[in-house]
Amino acid sequence: MTDSEIFSKLTNAIVTQNIAGSAQLAQEALDAGIPPLDIITKGLSPGMKIIGDKFEAAEIFLPQIMMSGKAMSSAMEILTPELEKNKKEGEETGLAITFVAEGDIHDIGHRLVTTMLGANGFDIFDLGVDVLNETVVEEAAKHKGEKVLLVGSALMTTSMLGQKDLMDRLREENLRDSVKCMFGGAPVSGKWIDEIGADATAENAAEAAKVALNIMK
Known part of the structure; x- marks a missing residue:
């Protein structure tokens, strides 16, 4: 074969x-x-x-x-x-806080991206599915001063809209400059990422790992 x-x-x-x-x-x-x-x-x-x-x-x-x-x-x-x-040892890649947006329980892509990030040297803190934005903000605040990447996914357009709210909350709490933000999911586009002021998106889990490593440099 x-x-x-x-x-x-x-x-x-x-x-x-x-x-x-x-x-x-x-x-x-x-x-x-x-x-x-x-x-x-x-x-x-x-x-x-x-x-x-x-x-x-x-x-x-x-x-x-x-x-x-x-x-x-x-x-x-x-x-x-x-x-x-093949995990890269000894590299201080950073902490990836991964989650699926509030109102969304579709975690297949989320789990795959989380696995790929871990395999590429990130420390992982997986918040799971249907995660409130305030929970994400609280975790980001706990790790202020560290190298932190927020990785959120949403399969539905309705849950994707919460990503804008999350970015607004991070700015309100003066946390935006201390984290990198990457979002993915079927409805997420580069145009949407630019509109909400996030850092990146990716087409698939393998690309997500490459993009994440790049924006954390």
């Missing part, structure tokens, strides 16, 4: 919510010598994008997206130890 065939099977396993198959294929891909990052970006992430697009188009609903999330998680259980082996 060629690499492209393995990637295609991985994508299909995510789309069809094949939990056991996702883990098995991830292991097969590793055994074939494919780097874990490629397995994620070329196999798993395209599947999650398809699922996200289908959800936005109301072609599937929450139970299906949660099952695809479980399939993704089963593959990541295989891949995360391999990512950890």
Whole structure:
């Protein structure tokens, strides 16, 4: 089986919510010598994008997206130890405070980005899903003076709007200059990031790690 065939099977396993198959294929891909990052970006992430697009188009609903999330998680259980082996030791990358916006429980992309940031040297403080902006601001205040990156995700347009409120609150509390802010999710665009005065967004988890490292320099 060629690499492209393995990637295609991985994508299909995510789309069809094949939990056991996702883990098995991830292991097969590793055994074939494919780097874990490629397995994620070329196999798993395209599947999650398809699922996200289908959800936005109301072609599937929450139970299906949660099952695809479980399939993704089963593959990541295989891949995360391999990512950890390549973790950059001794680099003071910073603290990444990760969260899903208030009113949103879609944590698949959030978990993947969190994993990728950890594998790239960030210390991780994961606040979880449906997180109040005041909670994020409180945590940012606790770590004022440190290298802090706020990483928020939102799959829905309604929860995305809370990102603007968060930026406003950070400015009100005189915390904006002490943190970097990166947001992602299906409705988030570069134009939106500029509009709310955040620092960056990214198309996928692998790019998110690269962007995060760059803005923390």
